[in-house]
Amino acid sequence: MDTIETLRGQRGDVGHLFQGDRVHRDVYTSPEIFALEQERLFARTWQFLGHASQVPKPGDFVTTEIAGRPLILVRAADKSLSVMMNRCAHKGAKVLTEPAGNTGRALRCPYHGWSYRLDGSLLGLPIQKDYEGTRLRECENGKGLERIASAERRGFVFVRLGGEGPSFEEYFGPALSFLDMMADRSPEGELEAIVPPLRVSIKCNWKIYLENINDSLHVFAAHEPTMIAGRQIWSPKTPDEPRPMPVEQLAGFQAGTGFEFIEKMGARVMPEGHSLLGLAASVHSHYGEDPDYLAAMTEAYGEERAKAILSYMPQNGVMYPSVALKGSPQVMRVLRPIAADRTVLEAWCFRAKGAPPMMAERSMLYNRLVFSPLSLVAQDDVHLFETAQKSLLASGNPWISLHRGHRPGEENDFGKDKSGIDEIVMRNQHRAWAKYMAPAWSGGGA
Ligand code: FES
Ligand SMILES: [Fe+2]
Structure with missing residues (x-):
């Protein structure tokens, strides 16, 4: 069986811990692997620093x-x-x-x-x-x-800590468009970070959190309590009664309510572990827009382009290994791994220059409502992340299943439309992990 002792015997070669459709628990629990990640994965790839x-x-x-x-x-x-x-x-x-x-x-x-x-x-x-x-x-x-x-793009500053690794453009490739998606929502094309970001310490490995970001299936089981609370909090007198902003955001967790909805959301994987969930729709699709904002966007971009920008509301764009963005409600999550079993989540929100104050309020409210320690939604998730981290230490089958939707040859499926419920988004992350965790940098980018 693969253990950390055998890892040492293989001079730090850990690629065998991901087998295409399953991943070994040591990847989440081993302090030795965590230390290797700091010097290999996180030094060879690009990390968000600030704005x-x-x-x-x-x-x-x-x-x-x-x-x-x-x-x-x-x-x-x-x-x-x-x-x-x-x-x-x-x-x-x-x-x-x-x-x-x-x-x-x-x-x-x-x-x-x-x-x-x-x-x-x-x-x-x-x-x-x-x-x-x-x-x-x-x-x-x-x-x-x-x-x-x-390197900087649209105000987002990234760093590559080590001397070796791909260039910023090579590494992120099509995933750079996630940063444009954020900034294009400003009529002036510019954002201001609302600082400091919200910081939450979570007792789990960073990959448990990262996998969850584009794990659409969990919404229906893990967030059932939030869905129920959302329904109890708000009962409109008429179908078109305007919803308060918190209700609008919580209602997203019951949008479509069914596997069919998330399958149809669609997903796409990209080289280097990046992914996009919500090509056609997402839990954010139903947000209304302020008429003044619509007018400012139309004036800035023209009607067609403004419509295209505003109707694009993916669930999450993941820039592997540590960033996830939502164009609307303009929030970004950044994972800061602290130890094998400790991660700090930074939740950033932004003010879109030239947009009405309501847009920044939406961004800040989403952070509090969904990511903060007092959030209804985050509590559903964090509890599960922390119990998984603990139970992975117990003896027994050491493998985690990532089989859903797995097909031979899928490693070449970059850019193809996939079901929003396929675990390919997570397998794609682990493929990048294995590549960057190789003892010697083999060169090349995408
Ligand atoms: S001046 Fe910086 S350590 Fe001495
Ligand atoms: Fe969740």
Whole structure:
């Protein structure tokens, strides 16, 4: 049987833990595999760091930590963005200790006072004369803060932590359109992040959460209590009585009510683990739009294009391994793995520039109603994620089933329309996982 002991014997080759239609429990429970993911999967692929609207002026910064690396995103004097390690080149102290702020024209380490320009290069150090004749300027320490590869699209800033891996465009390919889907809903084509994001700590492996995002089948079992509560809360006097916003959003969890509805929603898988659920419809399809907003969108894009943007309401676009977006209600979830059995969920919402305040309210309300620790909906899910994480540790059959809809040769089905209920979206994630978890990077992108 495959165990972590046999993994060590295979020099960290863990690809056999995914067998095309089933996946071994060690993938979710092993601290050793979690450590390998940090250095392989999360360093070789692209992770969301933050949004450009968080740092509008020169010197503005945000700090964060991704896959164990402390990071700084800073706006330079020429308005460009830089991402660097938040680790002083002297003795490793954190250079910036606040979550956000303005650092002026330089970054200064609080430990011994080394300072850096906004691009991370070394600006000055105390008692310069004592470094004359030393090798400091020739080695890494003399170069300043370590730069991290970054890329921006429509304000969304991503990083690739390691030196090897595909380019941003190669890696995300058609999944980049999910970011456009978010920003195109602004009549000005721009978003502002409403910060800080909601952060929730969950006692499960990040993949248990990620698989669930495009797992449409669970809605009818796991969210039955929410469906019942939704029906009890709201009983309109007439069929066209306008629904309050929370009722509109909760009603989504009973939209269509039936397997036929989710089958017809449709799904698509893409290279590198990305996927889209809800090609034809989703639980968000029934949201009404404010007449002022419709008018602003029509003026900005023309009638046909505005209609196309607004009628496109997929359930989720997943940018593997850690981002999922909803064009409407303009929310984004980001998974921050902390340990094999601990994940922090960041739920972001956005203000679409030029749109009425109702749109930002919709985004913020959805986050609270569906993702927060007090949410009716999240409680249905989190309870199941945490019990699964615990029970996977018990002895017995160590394999998780991903058989629903599996067909030989499906690994070439990129871009084809699939049933919205097919577990291919999860198998596709594990295929990407096995690829990036290989001991040596084999090169190539999509
Ligand atoms: S650790 Fe930063 S100046 Fe010494
Ligand atoms: Fe759910």
